[in-house]
Amino acid sequence: MTKPFQKDEPVRLGAADFFARSKARLTFDVPSALYDPNIVPMSGDPGTDKMLEIVAREQPVRPAAVLIPVIDRPEPTVLLTQRSAHLNDHAGQIAFPGGKIDAMDASPRDAALREAEEEVGLSRDFVEPVGYLDLYGTAFGFRILPTVAKVRPGFELTINHSEVDDAFEVPLSFLMDPANHQVHSKEFRGMERFYYAMPFAERYIWGATAGILRVLYERIYLP
Template sequence: MNEPMVKAQPARIGSSEFFARARARLNFEVPAGLVDPHIIPRTGDSGNDRMLEIVAKEQPVRPAAVLIPVVDHPEPTVLLTQRSPHLSSHAGQISFPGGKIDATDASPLDAALREACEEVGLKREYIDPVGYLDLYGTAFGFRILPTVAKVEPGFALDINEAEVVDAFEVPLAFLMNPENHQIHTKEFRGMDRSYYAMPFAERYIWGATAGILRVLYERIYLS
């Protein structure tokens, strides 16, 4: 199945308005569900929610943090990465900078900033954190807490090819246009669960990355 979302008028807001809305609607309160296995992140999709309930009973919670780096160009972009093909999970997929939260990380924000520096060399001096987006659960047992951040242009990247093979920017306007949000379905133990995809040129953005971008759209553009 490959269906577009129900048509809606594309939301068009400028850079300053985007960050103003994000600062007003997001904060740095860490949700209890990041580490509590009894709290299941809810997606609003019954198949997804049932899948997460099953996964929570079978696997330990795996707290993770990612950075959503929105680069403050006149036409803002989102910095994404392509994971190395030899990794044990999500090999070759399009992703945000991020990974598992270590015991030495002071917070999910600190983990996201550390991972962004380790993976692509994005230095903290260019990053202005805005707030946490909603907790996002995956079929692999990860509980991902995304940090939305304003990134000043002018940074130089240093790709860690052990983890990432490429980093690139996608216009925020493209990612926040609901006409570009496709819904696909996949079977999980006899149940249909849906996931988002946002193909961009030769890049296939899907799964958790596309799902988190959809949450960003709903929080900043619709609420």
């Protein structure tokens, strides 16, 4: 669970320290709340959590998996996608590779790896899963289990334009600097909802993607 809108001093971690901390602090234990319809997963933001409680009364909160691909460069980067503009849900938004967990998937990490291959052609030969981050509930009715992964450079991407318009890298140091964790808000059903945003150049990273990145920061960078 996030610590909403808390300001912290920046912590710099090199690639080796980041992956070492991630392996020490994360596991592949699947939380029961991923599949239990009686448990409403939280995001850490009271406004978003209230929205999710409302959505959960109207429809099932669907299990999903995303990959957080951290590329092992001298200055590590995170691979993100921009969803296609024609999609019905979250069109044009910045996202991690990922989607719903299918019955054929052996595990949530397998679903995340499959989705990354399908969306951007990221071969799992280059990907070393490290562990699951906290389960994250979205106000649009998803319970997302992120897989943090170490990605070896040298891969080539093939964009599936039916799902994704673009894929790009953002420095991990930018995303993990709390000075870049902005707080924005909008109204939903008469309530004010607060959420994280991390604008990077012309890219507007916000909502669940920014919220999950904030969870990553709190799990790996804070003591």
